Amino acid sequence: MNLEMQLTGLTVIGGGQMARALVGGMLESGCLKASELTIVHKTKSTGEWWSSKYSECTTTTDTVEAVAGAKVVMLAVKPHIIAEVLAVKNSAGKSADWSGKLIVSIAAGIGLDKLIDGVGHDRVVRVMPNTPSLVGEGASGFCVSGGVSDDDVQLIETMLNSVGIAAQVTEPQMNGVTGVSGSGPAYVFLIIEALADGGVAAGLPRATALQLATQTVLGAAKMVRETGEHPGFLKDNVCSPGGTTIAAMSVLEQNAVRGAMIQAVQASANRSRELA
Numbered sequence: 001m002n003l004e005m006q007l008t009g010l011t012v013i014g015g016g017q018m019a020r021a022l023v024g025g026m027l028e029s030g031c032l033k034a035s036e037l038t039i040v041h042k043t044k045s046t047g048e049w050w051s052s053k054y055s056e057c058t059t060t061t062d063t064v065e066a067v068a069g070a071k072v073v074m075l076a077v078k079p080h081i082i083a084e085v086l087a088v089k090n091s092a093g094k095s096a097d098w099s100g101k102l103i104v105s106i107a108a109g110i111g112l113d114k115l116i117d118g119v120g121h122d123r124v125v126r127v128m129p130n131t132p133s134l135v136g137e138g139a140s141g142f143c144v145s146g147g148v149s150d151d152d153v154q155l156i157e158t159m160l161n162s163v164g165i166a167a168q169v170t171e172p173q174m175n176g177v178t179g180v181s182g183s184g185p186a187y188v189f190l191i192i193e194a195l196a197d198g199g200v201a202a203g204l205p206r207a208t209a210l211q212l213a214t215q216t217v218l219g220a221a222k223m224v225r226e227t228g229e230h231p232g233f234l235k236d237n238v239c240s241p242g243g244t245t246i247a248a249m250s251v252l253e254q255n256a257v258r259g260a261m262i263q264a265v266q267a268s269a270n271r272s273r274e275l276a
């Protein structure tokens with residue numbers, strides 16, 4: 001990692017699951033040093049989790065001060081908390097000063113317009129990351145508002161590429177990104193769990209079934225990525241005439257697994273629209 005591309009002065013508001021995956025992955029990749037990171041938490045145990053895992057990071061409950069010291073502020077709270085965070089005041093009644101900061105929100109469904117209203121400027125980016133960022137295999141989409149410079153876009157791409165891949169999209173397309181890759185890891189975890197259950201039903205020990213199921217999903221994904229072949233073509237290669245796989249495919253089609261997946265992506269994208 002080129003140290004010139006290192007991120008300095010990052011404040012993350014919200015230290016939950018997604019922050020742990022995304023920021024944890026950035027720290028692992030070397031894109032961010034823990035000494036450059038401030039985590040704003042609400043609950044004591046969350047602050048303790050960060051300081052015990054990354055001893056050089058700063059943890060605080062003072063959002064106003066943490067924003068003041070930042071170059072980049074990431075909003076990593078639940079969507080319904082965003083308005084409260086943007087309007088935060090400290091005990092002396094002072095509001096957070098968001099001016100001059102690059103604002104990066106990972107909250108599902110919260111539009112650029114709401115973020116711009118809240119921070120009072122348009123140097124604002126929306127990112128939809130996913131939890132495999134923690135292991136360097138994230139897939140993120142992002143969109144930007146008018147005040148975001150080319151350098152800012154480069155910084156965002158450096159951050160996101162350090163934990164996987166990133167695609168710049170239009171704001172309406174963020175709902176589709178949420179449906180496919182933001183929520184997607186949950187669908188795949190469900191498939192791995194179900195594959196393993198099937199293995200147990202067929203008499204395999206649980207640990208063996210889970211190991212085989214996990215490696216099968218990983219291997220199949222890698223084949224699609226590395227061969228560049230259409231997944232339908234790769235599927236056909238597994239299906240021997242009159243064989244075992246085509247018997248299984250018939251059951252999947254009878255149970256409308258393909259349609260269920262399409263509808264699941266649409267449901268997530270629709271929910272993302274609703275959250276706005």
Ligand SMILES: NC(=O)C1=CN([C@@H]2O[C@H](COP(=O)(O)OP(=O)(O)OC[C@H]3O[C@@H](n4cnc5c(N)ncnc54)[C@H](OP(=O)(O)O)[C@@H]3O)[C@@H](O)[C@H]2O)C=CC1
Nearest residue numbers: 014015016017018041042043046076077078079106107108
């Ligand atoms: N989980 C996922 O796979 C993905 C999530 N997202 C988005 O990421 C965001 C966070 O989701 P996720 O990490 O799953 O949720 P979590 O509930 O795990 O984390 C949210 C965190 O927000 C913190 N928080 C709440 N209020 C405040 C406050 N006033 N100041 C500071 N921190 C506060 C909580 O802190 P504390 O623990 O200190 O109480 C909590 O840890 C959401 O907007 C979601 O849409 C996007 C893509 C994928």
Ligand SMILES: O=C(O)[C@@H]1CCC=N1
Nearest residue numbers: 107108178182183184
């Ligand atoms: O379920 C959610 O709302 C968040 C956003 C995408 C993944 N998790």
